Amino acid sequence: MTAPTAREKPASFQDLILRLQSYWAAQGCAILQPYDMEVGAGTLHPATVLRALGPKDWRAAYVQPSRRPADARYGENPNRLGHYYQFQVILKPNPANLQDLYLNSLYEIGIDPMVHDIRFVEDDWENPTVGAWGLGWEVWCDGMEVSQYTYFQQVGGLDVFPVSGELTYGLERLAMYVFGVDNVYNLPFNDPASEVPLSYGDVFLQNEREQSAFNFELADVDMLQTWFTGCESQSKALREAGKPLPAYDFALKASHVFNLIDARGAISPTERQAFIGRVRDLARGAAELWAKQEEERAA
Amino acid sequence: MADLLLELFSEEIPARMQAKAEADLKAALEKGLAEAGVEFERAVALSGPRRLAVCVEGLPAKSADVKEEKKGPKVGAPEKAVEGFLRGAGLTSIDEAEVRSDPKKGDFYVAVREVPGRPLQDIVAELVPEIVRGFHWPKSMRWGRGELRWVRPLQRVLCVFDGKVVDFEIDSLKSGNQTEGHRIMGRGPFEITSFEDYKRVLESDGCVVLSREDRRLLIDEQAHVTCLEKGLELVEDKGLLDEVTGLAEWPVVILGEMDPDFLTLPSEVIQLSMRTHQKYFAVRDPKTGDLAPNFVVVANIEAADGGEAIAAGNSRVLSARLDDARFFWDNDRKMPLEEMAKKLSTIDFKKELGTIADKVERVAALARELAPKVGAEPDVAERAARLAKADLVSGMVGEFPELQGVMGGYYAREQGEADAVATAIAEHYKPVGASDDVPSEPVSIAVALADKLDTLVGFWAIDEKPTGSKDPFALRRAALGVVRIILENEVRVGLQTTVIRPFARAGVRIVLQRAVERQDKIQELFDAGVLTENQANRLLLESIEQANQERDLALGDEAWAKTSVVIQDLLAFFADRLKQYLRDAGARHDLIDAVFALGEDDLVLIVKRVEALGAFLESDDGANLLAGYKRAANILKAEEKKDGKAYDGAPDPKLFEQEEERALAEAITESVAAAEAALQAEDFEKAMGALSSLRPPVDAFFDAVTVNAERPELRQNRLLILGSIRDALHRVADFSKVAA
Structure with a gap:
């Protein structure tokens, strides 16, 4: 095996994303577009969480905007955002050389393995909402967590077979590292040499400010509570009707609505547990039904 | 080979x-x-x-060749038996079996199979x-x-x-x-x-240091040398060293720098941030002993640029982490601890035991009560207890749960609380492990004890006790903490009075109201100085018995019985922790049992007794007196069983026939009086010394007197003499528990 080498740095945030996309496309992944719903993590895209279930092989990669209302900081924190991007890769079953494929993806975006310290540090991933867990690592580059690397073991409370390998890149953080930028809003979004150079702040700063105000001050809790109940009953009804995909959509909606209520500080820890339990029932119920139907379709 | x-x-x-x-x-x-x-x-x-x-x-x-032997029937055994043997041993004919002789059993068959090595x-x-x-x-x-x-x-x-x-x-x-x-x-x-x-x-070519020990030594040495070269000192961390030893195949130590401005943060915050998030060692300035604006990171590569990019990258990550910490530090200090404490009413301590705010109320009252016993001002103890849990809602503790208490201490100092209050807040979770030290300031002692006692009493009240290896709420640690705080500070409290009171106060429904009133009356008399602690304890015990009797009289309330069982159970739990503590300190297991059997609940006195008893039994007089006691107790046990009654009470001097009886009885009276006086003064060595004078008359009694005399009244009187030996010795310890 020859010594690995890195490419030159990407020109911009979007260039970094494009490189990851073409790299994973070359590994046979379907390059999907973001799911058109608010989710808290790229994993929750049905292309990962539902496709990890059932017997069929699957490879996909995509960017997913993630919304975490409680993490919003009015655009004032250089590291924290209420809306940010994750790049998500799922390979089912995981190929035996997935670690190498992953490391090559880092070289592809300009991280030189000869001068940087890349480590796989134990971090077992768990998402109780969808009844999923797996073993893997946080991947560190010079002490910075740049990815989460997981071998799914269970989804929707069911053992998965075959096992999927899942990679999540925190894109802003990774880009800040690659470009040596200390403030996310200073990231070059497009090529700084282009005719209209845009920074990450040009694209998103105002959005962070207004969304933060919504998340923490303006969200109408009573309305959200009603929405939550509505999403819950719709999801249950869809499950009853044997339609796990839209049932899962409404579980996602309920989950996001709950996150908004939570960000408003409107619920006590006890109520919080109850809400989480309700979302979990919806997501798990949909996932279980999907898995069952996939098995039937494959049989 | x-x-x-x-x-x-x-x-x-x-x-x-x-x-x-x-x-x-x-x-x-x-x-x-x-x-x-x-x-x-x-x-x-x-x-x-x-x-x-x-x-x-x-x-x-x-592997070695092995001979497998299988014993068969006697020569001349019925054909069926021989057939079975052949089948079992895999032989086709009996000629393949060997015949062996046994002097008792005669000749029999043996199947020998050579199993060749593999x-x-x-x-x-x-x-x-x-x-x-x-x-x-x-x-x-x-x-x-x-x-x-x-x-x-x-x-x-x-x-x-x-x-x-x-x-x-x-x-x-x-x-x-x-x-x-x-x-x-x-x-x-x-x-x-x-x-x-x-x-x-x-x-060599593979660039892997294969042995853990080699890697560990290499990292340790490199880290020290790297610091030393810059006039700095590594902050040792054995746990972290073990961990990084498992994270690098080719460890390379790199000294990184951080912005010195971060040093205004509490050192615990900096170290924890480095350790848990980044696995860095902290570095000290040996001249001042304070943290230096540096850190040590162990990389897994000899980088082409000599580690510059790695040092810079790690430094940037640490800055982001410490920025976060500084945000919490600045933000938290904007809110007084009282304000934070109000939010505790939204967090459950344990569903059945209310919120953390409820717990704070109970702990504050108990800390107040404990304060005089440990030399603390009740008002100060209560203040500390009221603020002690406030930092649980702070941003910093949300991020670093390990800093609970420590941060509260910092915030208290920042808002101008008295030193004793800030220290007590910082220390009230201590000791958190066997190697952790115990709080020693009076206010800290009061709050630390109150917090742990409240937890224990609460969990016992709702019957959530540790079982086997399961102890999810770390109750054993809490009880051992109580034991250590009491003993290492020589705190004089009776656990009965201390444990029962919180039961009543916690308002746990299972307490029978009438018994509570009775207890309160006792406590009142005790508080007013009418009753001594021992008397109060005895009365409390009696009140439990009384409640039990009342239940037996078909009052139909099982709840109180349950409470008394719970209290006794919790005391036994403390006793187990104390035993563990004393055993670890080298005390004899049976001596601890012997002292425990007395029902003493003042841990400091228990330890003194155990020590004195150990020394006493090491002496000749002690060992012989124990032999005499055992003899008396064995006879009593047999006779009391036979007669169906206990031989307690004074013997009648008129029935003494032999000089040895009179001499022993008088010696007992004298030494019991002397022992009682010494016990009052809590001088257990002296008390045991007084009893050791019983050895000659006890020996003489057994040499000369026949206990089982023919005349029943004589026999009875002599058994009473034996009973008074037992009684005398039981004043210092239950000798029946002492191993001979």
Whole structure:
């Protein structure tokens, strides 16, 4: 095996994303577009969480905007955002050389393995909402967590077979590292040499400010509570009707609505547990039904 | 003689699991070989982030030949028996069996089977897959389409015996003679023929330091030297050293720098941020003893640029972490602790026991009450208790739960609380482990005790007690903490009074109201100085008994009975912790039992008694008196059982017939009086000294007097004398529990 080498740095945030996309496309992944719903993590895209279930092989990669209302900081924190991007890769079953494929993806975006310290540090991933867990690592580059690397073991409370390998890149953080930028809003979004150079702040700063105000001050809790109940009953009804995909959509909606209520500080820890339990029932119920139907379709 | 080398090469093994896996693999291989009848000279094991390896040295080419013998029936036994024997032993004719003679049983058949030794290759090829499949990891996983479980995907199995590959397959993974080195610096793969070869190749071209111990020493030394070169000092951290030893195959120590402005943060925050998030060692300025604006990171690569990019990158990450911490530090200090404390009413302590705010109320009241006993101002103790839990809602403790208490202490100082209050807040969770020190300031003692007692009483009240190895709420630790705080500070409290009061106050429904009132009355008298602590304890115990009797009189309330059982159970739990503590300090188990049987609940006095009793029994008089006691107690036990009554009470002097009876009775009266006086003064050595004067008259009594006299009134009187020996000695300890 020859010594690995890195490419030159990407020109911009979007260039970094494009490189990851073409790299994973070359590994046979379907390059999907973001799911058109608010989710808290790229994993929750049905292309990962539902496709990890059932017997069929699957490879996909995509960017997913993630919304975490409680993490919003009015655009004032250089590291924290209420809306940010994750790049998500799922390979089912995981190929035996997935670690190498992953490391090559880092070289592809300009991280030189000869001068940087890349480590796989134990971090077992768990998402109780969808009844999923797996073993893997946080991947560190010079002490910075740049990815989460997981071998799914269970989804929707069911053992998965075959096992999927899942990679999540925190894109802003990774880009800040690659470009040596200390403030996310200073990231070059497009090529700084282009005719209209845009920074990450040009694209998103105002959005962070207004969304933060919504998340923490303006969200109408009573309305959200009603929405939550509505999403819950719709999801249950869809499950009853044997339609796990839209049932899962409404579980996602309920989950996001709950996150908004939570960000408003409107619920006590006890109520919080109850809400989480309700979302979990919806997501798990949909996932279980999907898995069952996939098995039937494959049989 | 030849060597076997086994290497299981996988993706990164969690650092915390490596050392045990290394030992387990070695043990499994040793055991398997031993069971196959293979002897060897020694086994050596190695482990690191991506591999477990064992080399077994001095192995034979095959296992030893074995003769298996199977005993059969007597010569001339019925045909059926012989047939059965032949079938069982796999023989076709009885001529194949040997005939042996036994002087008692006569001649009988023996089937002898020669089992030839097996080639070691075959044994290993069977053994290794079995070990791998049955290996225990704290958490294991499947991958791809396989069914095999390992801690992370297993990539290669290297298995070489005497220079040749031992062929086998584990779930489609074929054994071979190749290994890989450091992923970036010397990947290979390399072909290996022997252990020597393995070590040489991996440690040179492969860039892997194979032995844990070597890596640990290397990191430790490099870290110290690197600091020393800059006039700095490493802050030692053994746990972290062990962890980073499992995170690098080729450790390279790098000294990084951070913005000195961060040093205004509490040092605990900086160190924890470094340690938990980044696995960095902190660095001190040896002149001042304060943290220096540096850190030590252990990288896994000798970087082409000499580590510049790694140092810079890590420094940037640490800055971001500390920025976060500074945000919490600044933000938290904007809110007074009283305000934070209000939010505690939204957090459950434990569903059945109310919110943390409820707990704070209880702890504040109890701390107030304990304060005078430990030399603290009640108002100050209450203030500290009211603020002690406030930091649980602070941003910093949300981020670093380990800093609970510590941050509260800082915030209290910042808002101008008295030193004693701030210290008590910071220390009230202590001791958090066996090696942690115990609070020693009066206010800290009051709050730390109150907090733990409230937790214990509460969990006992709702019947959530530790079982077996399960102790999710760390109640054993809390009780041991109480014991240590009391003993190491010589706090004089009776656990009965201390434990029962919180029961009543917690308003736990199971307390029978009437009994509570009775207790309150007792407590009132005790508070007013009318009752001594011992009297109060006795009355409280009696009130429990009384309540039990009332229940027995069909008042029909089982709740109170339950409470009294719960209280006794909790006291027994404390007793167990105390025993554990004393045993660890080297005290005799039976002596602890002997003192405990007295029902004493002042831990300081219990320890003094145990110490005095130990010294007493070491003496000649003590040992002989114990023998005399045992003799008396044995006779009493037998006779009391026979007569169906206890021989308690004073003997009648008019019935003394022999001088030895009178002498003993008088000696008992005298020494009991002297012992009682000494006990009042809590001078247990003196009390036991007083009793040791009983030895000659006891010995003389047993030499000269027949206890089982023919005249019943004489016999009864003599048994009463024995009873008073027992009674006298039981004043210092229950000698029946003492091993002879």
